[in-house]
Amino acid sequence: MATTLDEHRADVEALLAPLARREVTGLAEAAGRVLAADVAALAPVPAFRNAQMDGFAVRAADTADGATLRVVAEVPAGARDVAALVPGTAARIMTGAPVPDGADAVVPVERTSVGAFSAGVRPPEVSCEPTVEPGQHVREAGSDVGAGDVVVPAGSLLTPTRLAACAATGVGRVEVWARPHVAVVSTGAELAVPGEPLAPGQVYDANATALAAAVALAGGELVVQARTGDEPGDLERVLADAAGRADLVLTSGGVSQGAYEVVKDVLGERGVRFRSVAMQPGGPQGWGTFAGTPLVAFPGNPVSAQVSFVVLVRDALRRAVGLPPAPRGRLALAVPVASPPGRRQLLRGVRDGARVRPVGGAGSHLVVTMARADVLIDVPQDVTALAEGDEVEVWEL
Numbered sequence: 001m002a003t004t005l006d007e008h009r010a011d012v013e014a015l016l017a018p019l020a021r022r023e024v025t026g027l028a029e030a031a032g033r034v035l036a037a038d039v040a041a042l043a044p045v046p047a048f049r050n051a052q053m054d055g056f057a058v059r060a061a062d063t064a065d066g067a068t069l070r071v072v073a074e075v076p077a078g079a080r081d082v083a084a085l086v087p088g089t090a091a092r093i094m095t096g097a098p099v100p101d102g103a104d105a106v107v108p109v110e111r112t113s114v115g116a117f118s119a120g121v122r123p124p125e126v127s128c129e130p131t132v133e134p135g136q137h138v139r140e141a142g143s144d145v146g147a148g149d150v151v152v153p154a155g156s157l158l159t160p161t162r163l164a165a166c167a168a169t170g171v172g173r174v175e176v177w178a179r180p181h182v183a184v185v186s187t188g189a190e191l192a193v194p195g196e197p198l199a200p201g202q203v204y205d206a207n208a209t210a211l212a213a214a215v216a217l218a219g220g221e222l223v224v225q226a227r228t229g230d231e232p233g234d235l236e237r238v239l240a241d242a243a244g245r246a247d248l249v250l251t252s253g254g255v256s257q258g259a260y261e262v263v264k265d266v267l268g269e270r271g272v273r274f275r276s277v278a279m280q281p282g283g284p285q286g287w288g289t290f291a292g293t294p295l296v297a298f299p300g301n302p303v304s305a306q307v308s309f310v311v312l313v314r315d316a317l318r319r320a321v322g323l324p325p326a327p328r329g330r331l332a333l334a335v336p337v338a339s340p341p342g343r344r345q346l347l348r349g350v351r352d353g354a355r356v357r358p359v360g361g362a363g364s365h366l367v368v369t370m371a372r373a374d375v376l377i378d379v380p381q382d383v384t385a386l387a388e389g390d391e392v393e394v395w396e397l
């Protein structure tokens with residue numbers, strides 16, 4: 001009996017479990033990564049009591065009845081050793097500058113007798129708006145976060161806002177889940193490079209591009225993208241290089257029943273296992289290690305290779321980088337669907353409002369039609385007919 005998709009997926013997930021690894025990076029490189037450990041604030045925010053407005057630091061009680069205050073000091077942002085404010089005086093202060101001890105309020109310049117600042121001229125005195133509340137326009141130290149408090153918890157995706165929070169609290173490096181290095185190897189003597197002329201009998205290599213993009217979107221880092229023909233020696237050389245540079249090697253092609261199944265032949269001798277999985281597309285599959293590096297061998301048909309990645313490898317890569325599984329959902333079928341028995345079908349589907357309908361035919365070569373699909377419709381192995389309105393599980397593409 002052919003292996004079920006769930007059984008094969010479990011084997012591939014076990015093979016890829018060691019890909020999860022932590023590393024410490026700078027903040028710029030951490031964008032889009034997932035935090036592996038809590039980040040705690042090294043400094044409080046604000047680090048000191050400071051002004052929220054350009055204006056005058058005062059004692060609120062001194063300003064009653066429009067009293068005139070002598071302007072005795074100048075406090076720009078970045079000022080150090082700021083003297084305490086003597087009663088009955090004011091200090092000209094700029095946004096972000098330390099509020100002098102003794103002052104308990106900042107009055108914006110436009111709400112004082114001065115009206116506006118002009119460069120280089122310090123007004124000798126000032127009177128304020130009628131009501132000045134203690135604490136107004138003063139940003140207290142630690143009012144955003146205290147030193148030692150958790151700024152961003154482990155498991156968070158590092159978005160610009162969260163990275164800014166790390167930076168603002170003095171944290172320059174963070175522990176994240178490492179991006180596994182992935183090699184993508186397309187096999188087949190017939191493959192041509194997109195952008196170059198197509199000779200008779202050739203087919204453009206779509207899998208290298210598809211798998212490279214899929215790896216990147218699942219959080220992996222592409223380190224090798226190679227093509228090899230049907231020469232065992234070539235394949236061995238390419239795979240040895242790939243296995244030396246990557247944490248995971250993905251191959252496509254050469255795994256079915258043909259006379260030139262180079263992947264199956266070369267890897268089979270090295271302990272990689274091949275089996276027929278009861279799914280369509282993506283029936284013939286291989287998995288194991290090459291020179292100690294995990295390797296997953298997908299069939300060459302471009303629809304099969306892409307579907308195989310989605311259902312076998314995508315979530316394992318996402319897990320390694322700390323991401324949750326890709327979203328799966330349930331949708332009602334917009335049309336009836338017939339399905340052959342004994343093989344779990346992964347039909348290309350397109351959303352139709354809250355419903356889903358199959359798009360294109362079943363052929364695994366229909367790589368362009370596949371691009372119209374936004375989900376895979378998952379028809380269980382034992383189901384042969386579904387009616388309009390029946391709910392099906394879908395995998396996002």
Ligand SMILES: Nc1nc2c(c(=O)[nH]1)N[C@H]1C(S)=C(S)[C@@H](COP(=O)(O)OP(=O)(O)OC[C@H]3O[C@@H](n4cnc5c(N)ncnc54)[C@H](O)[C@@H]3O)O[C@H]1N2
Nearest residue numbers: 186188204205206207253254255256257283299300301304
């Ligand atoms: N006698 C049998 N023949 C086949 C069987 C079978 O059980 N018995 N299985 C079929 C199924 S299902 C699949 S899937 C394919 C898998 O074939 P391979 O993995 O050996 O792949 P190839 O033969 O190398 O290529 C298949 C097909 O895909 C095209 N291809 C390959 N690589 C690429 C690429 N990188 N980009 C675009 N297209 C690619 C290739 O030209 C072939 O047309 O086997 C069936 N046969």
Ligand code: MOO
Nearest residue numbers: 281282283304364
């Ligand atoms: O199992 Mo194959 O992937 O259908 O074309």
